[in-house]
Amino acid sequence: MNDNFEDRDEVLNSVRRFERMVASNETVFFDLADFENIIDHYTTNTQYEKALQACEAAIAQYPFSTELLIDRSQVLAMKGEYTAAAQQIEDVAHLDPTNPDVAVTRGIIATQRGEFEKAVAFFLDAAAHSPDRDDIYFNLGLAYQSWQKYKSAAKYYKMSLRLNAENEVAVNELLYCLEVSGRLEQNIDFFKRFTDDDPYSAPAWYNLGQAYYRLEKYDDAVAAFEYAILIDAKFYDAHAFLASTYVSQEKYEEAIKEFHLSYDEKHPTAEAFCNIGECYEKLGDWNQSRRNYQRAIDIDATLDEAWFGIGVILNAQERWFEAIHFFRKAVTLYEESLEYWLALAAAEYQVGNVVSSLECYERAAQVAPDNKDVWLNWSIILYEQGNYDGAIDLMRNAVEVQPNEAELYYRLCAYLLAAGRYREAYYYLENALTLDFSKHRLLFEYFPELESQRALTRLIEQYRK
Template identity: 35%
Template sequence: MNQDYSDHFDEFNEATIADAAKRFESMLQRKETPYFSEEVFESLSEYYMVRGKFDFAMKACNFGLKHYPHSLDLILNKTQILINKFELEEATDLLDNASIFHPSDTEIEYFRGVILMCSGDNAEALDLFRQILPLAEEKENVYFQMGMALVSLGHIPEAIEAFQNAIGCKSKNELVYNELVYCFDVQSNLLGGIDLFNQLIDEDPYNQLAWFALGQCYNQLNLYEKAKDAFEYAVAIEGDFASGWYNLGLSQMNLESFSDAKESFINTLRFEEPSAEVLTHLAASHEKLEEYTEAYKNYKKAADMDEFWDDAWFGMASVLYEQEKYLESIHFVKKAIKLNDINSDFWLLLADNESKLGNVISSEEAYDKAADLDPINADIWLNWSLLHFEQENYHRAFEIVYEGIEEIPDDADLYYRACTYLLYSSSFNEAYKYLQEALVLDYDKHVQLYDFFSNLDTLKALQRIIDQFRK
């Protein structure tokens, strides 16, 4: 559970163990019984666990234990895999058998504590971790699990202390830093987190995990420029830091630096196995750059990788909508809605597609559903009202934006649109009131009015009012 294996290759370098992995897999394909030294089997299992290939890791453990049945490292690696698969009873039996030959071993007790946590017995697990802490060789791992147990028990200040102790033991586990950020966020004290991570950076400017955690804090505070700078330091220190590249990409997306974000997501995929999540963000960066072919291709890869990843289906629908392929777009957005029917963006896209096809009733139903789910999304009210405006039903169009104004009374776009519909209804005095309010909220957005009027006299009258307001 939440174990970091990246520092476990003491006996073998990456190239050597990668070669051993190829030979191991080749033997499996030929249905031969693999035979290596105990140390190679241990390193193979860890090699596969680092990469999330738990089936191969389990095979390495099982074949290794056939030859070396009392190897504690292989037993513990197999225990970890069983825990990851939530096969806790088998994991417990394995530890019970191991304790016969390795009585009072702290690593065995450590994994008993992890199993207790997985079973929801966090208080008992915490007691066990405290008992073995003085004797544990890798105290940073024990402190980390203590912190996780304390988080589950709702003891956030004590959890922060435990995670800080893990860092004090020179932990290089990314999860320790992630959990610290989480704790500071739960406490609504991200500024405290920023102070801590800056202190860690002062102590060691090459601590890429501290830079990474600092960036996460800034991201949570919507300080995207500062977050970007922190993530850039993290990947400059460790060029193959996949999580650093991924979060850098997220910050760049928020800063609308879509080309840079695309490169960051590409780098993420260079240094870790592809995932539906990363592929979806890469696709979104392509979409923002209007590179629709590449965007669709990556959204499709994400959906092929995980058919339940609703954002991938939505992404394909969004690309098809931009390409004016409305019928195809509806097909994919309905797949997204089937997976997640409480996402207002999905219903909004369905409504927009139906509107483009002239399916007024279907569009109306979808807009209504979107508004129920997210009444403070101005785009829903604006697009919904436009459906009726295009049918010259100006009164109904105004009613819809009026509902939106009641939900979002400080949104200038809704006031400008209300003004537009009232002018079309010849309700000039009312239109003037809404125009005044819109100009107060955001003067610069008045240019959107010009998209709705082609009559020169109307445009001149509007401009006079706007100019008077500016004076």
């Protein structure tokens, strides 16, 4: 495994050299293998623009390399430029018709296009000619997974891992497919077999740990990650996963120690400090929490979780004006987070920015229209402002979006009663009682004075089973 880290460092050094070359606009000579590693690094991290840039630079230095032309075709496919990708691979096919990578690339293009049946046929053809290539089985797994045929996907990911147990992406995809199809528990032996075959393989223990982690068997996961670390003390991902397992067990002090071991001292990561910040937050140590979130931001100013984390701490200290600044920053960086919009809406309301708060709830409803709390929290502000009609219209909208959510009907009924619109109120109350009778207590929680209304009590009694 230590070789692995040396290899990884070498690749990162090549990537840095390449990026310096691009920045200075000079031509620097690279080995063909270095270029392959650079392209692979970018595609693994879904940085397709940079991967294509590396392909062009490589082809300029090695114009007759079929491998590079194939790489270029695959990167174009991943970028969604299917016509250019297909044209490129057909050119290669003319030059080298027996190259199995021609079929692989055609398969990748078909997968990206959503033509899964075609893709599978191409990959099976490639596998027939090169049965010992793990990447072909991995691509078969991806094609079936994209096709939502998780059982078949798992079968080919397993075949891929039997040939190369250290493909982390294949492990993650396999775990996902087994989890989605509810077959992870019965497949735990697949992961155990690797540790039985090679008890000194750190990746094998790490992969077993991940399987246990997903099954929420945290004690088993801890033991597996500890074995991986025992074999390779610098297995940073194993430290990170061990830390996450401790977080799931609410052992935050232990988690903090492991997160500190989850990065190379020369290259600290923003994620590690953000996670440490969250652990201190759970321990109620606001100063340490904020300090670590800030360190995460210093390393990567685009890490929305760290900005949000500081907002949460300030919010807990009732420092709402300050919290707003951090929540706004988080939501600017990641606009699709319901949690961020709800936190910002609540903080804006705390300081009396009613209009801003309502705007935030509106955005939250766009992000997650099927979340009942968005509608309930949004409507209560309108109601408290005396805008009964606004609150009623909003809840009418909510019950249209979520027609099976009883709580929304009870709240709508309460607002209609408050506005003196009894007939409409009783109509929605009947809906609510039919959907979930037990929640009728919510009505009196919102408005205790309603308990004295005889007509209301009589109506509710009719629905008591």
